Amino acid sequence: MCNSLIPAAYRSLGADATAGSGRSARQDYPPAPEPLPVPVIDNHTHLDFPDGDSPVAIAAALDAAQAVGVQGAVQVGCDLESSRFTVQAVDLDSRLLGAVALHPNDAPDYARRGELEEALAEIEQLAAHPRIRAIGETGLDFFRTEGEGLAHQRYSFRRHIDIAKRLDLTLQIHDRDAHDDVVQVLREEGAPERVVFHCFSGDEALARICNAAGWNMSFAGT
Numbered sequence: 001m002c003n004s005l006i007p008a009a010y011r012s013l014g015a016d017a018t019a020g021s022g023r024s025a026r027q028d029y030p031p032a033p034e035p036l037p038v039p040v041i042d043n044h045t046h047l048d049f050p051d052g053d054s055p056v057a058i059a060a061a062l063d064a065a066q067a068v069g070v071q072g073a074v075q076v077g078c079d080l081e082s083s084r085f086t087v088q089a090v091d092l093d094s095r096l097l098g099a100v101a102l103h104p105n106d107a108p109d110y111a112r113r114g115e116l117e118e119a120l121a122e123i124e125q126l127a128a129h130p131r132i133r134a135i136g137e138t139g140l141d142f143f144r145t146e147g148e149g150l151a152h153q154r155y156s157f158r159r160h161i162d163i164a165k166r167l168d169l170t171l172q173i174h175d176r177d178a179h180d181d182v183v184q185v186l187r188e189e190g191a192p193e194r195v196v197f198h199c200f201s202g203d204e205a206l207a208r209i210c211n212a213a214g215w216n217m218s219f220a221g222t
């Protein structure tokens, strides 16, 4: 494997974890909480997002989580780069499973560059990895995307639903200010067997729709 393909946080873990600004990011963390009464899996995390100026020390972060009852996590990709990272990460640490997708705010950028089809094809290839268990995060975001980008976003969401169904993977949805349209697209396309509304932001009406359809709602900290 080419060394440059290894996620940065896995290279010389101790040294890289404090590289960059020179500060030790871990010193900024609050004390660990009491261990959870029952073990859980974190179903949505982005370990490729830097911690300040430093890459996350992934093994150390998972060790700290495990010590308080979070036994594993689903690493979620948002674009090609982070989805490739996700596949590498799940191969390197058995506590991770993965999700890959083009985020609804990134899909229009791929479309504008004429690269959306190619990107979707690569997402499907990456999703075939046995430790990739979800397509996400995908969906609709009317807060950050507008104009012509919305059509690309909607198209990308439909394509992700199709990939999830064909590969029998869970669909992990990002829905921001787009509740009715997300439900409409899911119904038009036919929802995959397993659906998660990641970081549920809907109201009682949407909760009732999800409940009736058997779609899971994730209530995350914000």
Ligand SMILES: [Zn+2]
Binding pocket: 044, 046, 076, 137
């Ligand atoms: Zn996310």
